[in-house]
Structures are given as structure tokens and as C-alpha cells.
Amino acid sequence: MPRSHTVDYPFDTSQFTPHQFQSRSLLSVSFNVMWGWLRTHFVSFRDGVKNHGLSWVIVGIDIAYQDRVDFFDDDGFTVEVKGATLRKNGTLLDFNIEFRTAEKQIAKVKILLFALKVAHLDASLAGVTGKVEGSLLKKLRPDEIDDTTPDRVVPVLLSEIETSGEILAEGNISLTIHRHLCEVADQWCFVELMGIVGRGRENLVQANTDKGDSLLKGLSHPLKKINAELKKAYFLFDECYVQTKAYQVGEDVYFVHNLSGENKKLHASVIEKF
Amino acid sequence: MIVKLSGTLLRFVGYKKEHIIGEARTITAALDSLTTTYPTLKSILYDTHGSVRGAHQLFLNGEQLLPEDMKRQLQETDCLEILTAIAGG
Numbered sequence: 001m002p003r004s005h006t007v008d009y010p011f012d013t014s015q016f017t018p019h020q021f022q023s024r025s026l027l028s029v030s031f032n033v034m035w036g037w038l039r040t041h042f043v044s045f046r047d048g049v050k051n052h053g054l055s056w057v058i059v060g061i062d063i064a065y066q067d068r069v070d071f072f073d074d075d076g077f078t079v080e081v082k083g084a085t086l087r088k089n090g091t092l093l094d095f096n097i098e099f100r101t102a103e104k105q106i107a108k109v110k111i112l113l114f115a116l117k118v119a120h121l122d123a124s125l126a127g128v129t130g131k132v133e134g135s136l137l138k139k140l141r142p143d144e145i146d147d148t149t150p151d152r153v154v155p156v157l158l159s160e161i162e163t164s165g166e167i168l169a170e171g172n173i174s175l176t177i178h179r180h181l182c183e184v185a186d187q188w189c190f191v192e193l194m195g196i197v198g199r200g201r202e203n204l205v206q207a208n209t210d211k212g213d214s215l216l217k218g219l220s221h222p223l224k225k226i227n228a229e230l231k232k233a234y235f236l237f238d239e240c241y242v243q244t245k246a247y248q249v250g251e252d253v254y255f256v257h258n259l260s261g262e263n264k265k266l267h268a269s270v271i272e273k274f
Numbered sequence: 275m276i277v278k279l280s281g282t283l284l285r286f287v288g289y290k291k292e293h294i295i296g297e298a299r300t301i302t303a304a305l306d307s308l309t310t311t312y313p314t315l316k317s318i319l320y321d322t323h324g325s326v327r328g329a330h331q332l333f334l335n336g337e338q339l340l341p342e343d344m345k346r347q348l349q350e351t352d353c354l355e356i357l358t359a360i361a362g363g
Contacts, residue, residue, distance in 0.1 A: 126282060126318075126329030126358045186282050235281030235358070237291065 002083025002144050005037035010076040019222035020070065021077075021099065021106050023194040026063060029079055030097050030109045031191055037081040037095070042139050052136055053118045055127060056093065058190040060112030061228040062153060066105035068222060074101035086140055088149045090131035091115050112150060154229040154269050161254050161271070165247030168215045171204040174241045177234045186236040193228060197257040197270045200244040204255070215246055217253045217274040224252070225273040232267040240267070275352045277308055282358050283330070286315040301332065302344045304354055319356070331357045 015025040035045045048054040082096040093113045099106035117130030132140070175196070183189040205218040234240055239262050247254045257270040277293045287293065287308070298304035305326075309316040321327050325341060332339040333355040334346065348354075 126327065128328050186285065233281075236284060237289075238280060 002085065003037075003041050003141070004083060005033060005040055005081040007033050007036060007079050008076060009079065011071060011074060013071060016071045017222075018070075020065060020068065023063060023198070023223060023226055024191060026099065026107055026109055027061065027111075027191040027194055029099070030095070030111055033079045033081050033097060034084075034095050034111065034113075037084055041084075043136060048136075049118055054130060054132065054136065055116045055118050056113040057116055057230075057233070058111060059092075059114045059230050060094075060110070060150070060153075061190070061193070061226065061230075062110040063223075063226040064108045065222065065224055066107055069101060069104050069106045073104060077101050077106060084144060086132055086137075086145045087112075087147070089147050090133055090137060090145075091129070092150065093132075094150055152229065153227045154271060157227055157271055158256060158269070161247050161249055161256060165249040165254065168246040168248055168253070169204055169208045169211060170243070170245045171200070171207060172241065172243050173200050173203050174239060175199075177236060177238045177240055179236060181234075182236055188234040188238075188240075190230060193230070193259075193268060193270065194226070196240065196242060196259070197244070197255070197272065200242040200257050201246075201255045201272060204244050204246060214248050214253050218246065218255055218272075221274050223272055223274060226270065228268060228270040230268045232261070232265060234261065234267060238262070275304060275348050275350060275354065277304055278353060278355045280355075280357060283315070283318065283356060286318055287312045298348055300345050300348060301334065301339065301354060304348060329358060333357065 009029065015022055038044065038048070043052060043054070078100050080098050082098055084093055084095050086093050091114065093115065095111045095113070097109040097111070099109070115130040115132055116127040118127045177188050179186070181188050181192045201218045205215055208215055241260045243258045243260070245256045247256065253274045255272040255274070257272070258266060259268040259270070260266055275295050275298060277295055278291060279287055279293070280291060284291065293308060295304045295307050298307055305319065309319065319326060319330060326332060334343070335353055339346070
């Protein structure tokens with residue numbers, strides 16, 4: 001059975017919207033407990049980079065909200081990394097993380113990381129594609145290694161939405177990546193993706209409040225699911241362009257966000273389900 | 275010509291994204307000029323053999339360059355872009 005790692009946290013108001021636990025907070029806490037798991041069972045983030053030239057970038061996120069949980073439900077919550085699995089010949093690592101209070105399930109979070117070989121340990125932390133091998137590979141147990149490639153959720157879901165959905169509205173925003181959105185390498189921090197697409201969605205809803213109740217769900221209802229693929233990093237002072245399209249599919253409303261840069265290349269795709 | 279930098283490299287060039295290089299006939303000459311102005315950039319950009327590190331990619335007017343392109347002749351209107359593929363963290 002894969003090894004777990006559990007951490008308790010107090011509730012604070014910054015973790016919540018009026019409707020639920022914030023997706024940005026889910027990712028921020030997930031990022032921390034993932035590194036707790038790695039430090040406990042594998043190698044710490046710092047040790048990995050400094051002594052093994054191994055770092056990670058996040059390439060996939062799946063969030064499934066469970067019970068409706070708000071700030072007044074409890075004094076705190078528990079986060080458990082249910083396990084980590086090395087995938088695709090040591091090049092990917094996926095984490096399954098669960099958030100819960102004493103009484104309720106908050107959310108299930110899956111995060112997929114891509115191994116990076118830090119080619120030269122200078123201040124830039126620049127890297128090339130890497131894999132887990134040698135002595136580090138031996139730190140993982142056989143049931144934590146699976147050489148299959150994880151399924152890609154976003155392209156399949158996007159095709160279903162575009163085929164069967166009715167488009168409700170479309171809009172664009174842009175912003176500059178400043179350091180409050182970045183991590184140590186002056187590269188955008190994936191945690192901030194949720195706030196950026198939330199800004200695109202909220203702008204779209206507020207600009208179309210006369211278009212009926214369906215679109216308004218993007219502000220008035222809790223999120224049910226989020227699926228994201230990250231393809232290319234933004235760096236400090238890069239321009240980020242967010243195109244958002246809202247679709248009605250049956251009873252559900254989806255917001256599809258595509259993030260691109262100055263060269264029009266796709267940096268990330270995010271699908272939010274309400 | 276213009277040399278553009280972004281990402282992790284900005285901190286080594288005074289956070290300036292665009293640099294106008296006057297007399298540079300080749301890509302090597304343009305990079306030499308830049309690293310003369312910003313000496314700390316040199317060890318970040320080049321490996322110990324003097325080659326551009328694999329983590330950094332060069333584009334001339336949007337076309338990705340290969341190591342053998344370093345002697346390519348430059349025009350006054352050319353734009354050389356240096357991108358860092360990915361950074362850890």
C-alpha cells in the first residue's frame with residue numbers, strides 16, 4: 001500500500017470564498033503537503049535540487065470538490081497525501097491528496113509533476129527534462145512505481161464540452177506576471193493559476209449579468225470540479241492572456257480557459273465545472 | 275540589433291528585457307557584447323566549454339537556432355531572443 005502523509009491545519013478566512021474552500025488554497029496546501037511526503041519518504045525539495053539535480057514542474061491538476069464545506073463548519077481540516085506514484089519510466093510523479101474536516105470531505109486533489117534535471121545549479125535554476133533513477137529510485141517502493149502514462153483528462157473533456165455544449169459567453173483578460181505570482185526561480189507558481197482563471201471567469205460573468213442564471217453560476221454557486229493542464233511556464237514580467245468561454249452542458253456550466261503568451265503559444269488550459 | 279531576454283535571465287541583466295547591440299556581426303559577437311556589459315550573465319548562459327547551456331534556447335527573428343548557427347551573420351534589424359526552457363520549482 002502506498003505510504004501516506006497527514007497534516008492538520010487550522011481554518012482561516014483567507015482559505016474560503018463565500019461558497020467553499022478556495023481552489024487556490026487547495027493547491028497551496030497541496031503543494032506543501034506534497035513536499036512533506038517527499039521529505040518524509042523520498043528526498044526533500046531542497047536536497048533534491050541541491051544534491052541530486054532533481055526538481056519538478058507541475059503539469060496536471062484535477063480537483064473534485066466533495067461535500068459543501070464553509071468556514072463555519074469546523075475549526076480546522078486534515079490533509080492526507082494518500083500516496084505518490086512514479087509514472088512513465090520515472091519521468092512523472094502523481095499525488096493523490098484528500099482534504100477533510102472531522103465530519104465532511106472537502107475535496108480530492110490529484111497533481112501530476114514532471115521531473116526536471118537542474119542542469120546547472122546556478123541562480124537561474126534552469127533545467128532540462130529529467131527522470132528519477134539510481135539511488136533515488138531505490139527510495140520508492142515497488143507499489144509506488146507504475147510505468148504507465150497517466151490519462152489526459154483535459155483534451156477529452158474539452159472535446160465533449162465543445163461537441164455537446166451551448167456557448168453562453170466569451171471574454172478575454174490580460175495581466176503581467178509579477179513576483180507575487182512567482183516562485184523562487186522567478187517562474188510563475190502553479191498555485192496562482194486558479195486565481196488567474198477565476199479572474200477571467202468573474203470578469204466574464206459580471207460583464208454578462210443580463211444573460212440569465214446559467215452564466216451567473218460562475219459567481220453564485222460553488223465549483224464542482226477543476227481540471228487543468230500546464231504546458232509552458234510564464235516568467236517574471238511575461239504577459240499572460242486569458243481567453244474564457246462559458247458553456248452550458250445539460251444542468252452544468254463549464255468555463256474553459258486558455259492561457260497564452262505574447263507569442264500566442266498555449267501555456268495552460270483549465271476547465272471549471274459548476 | 276536587439277537582444278531580448280526573459281524569465282530567470284532578467285535578474286542578470288538589470289531586469290531590462292530588450293538590449294540594443296550596436297556592432298555585432300554574428301550571434302556569438304552579440305552575446306559577447308551582452309556578457310561584457312553584464313559579466314554575471316556569462317556563467318549563467320555558457321557552460322565551461324563556452325557553449326550556450328542546453329536549458330537556454332536562442333531564437334533569431336523567431337527561428338530557433340542550433341549550436342552550429344552561432345557564426346550566422348546578423349543584420350541591423352535582427353532580433354535575437356534568449357529563452358529559458360524551464361526552471362525548477
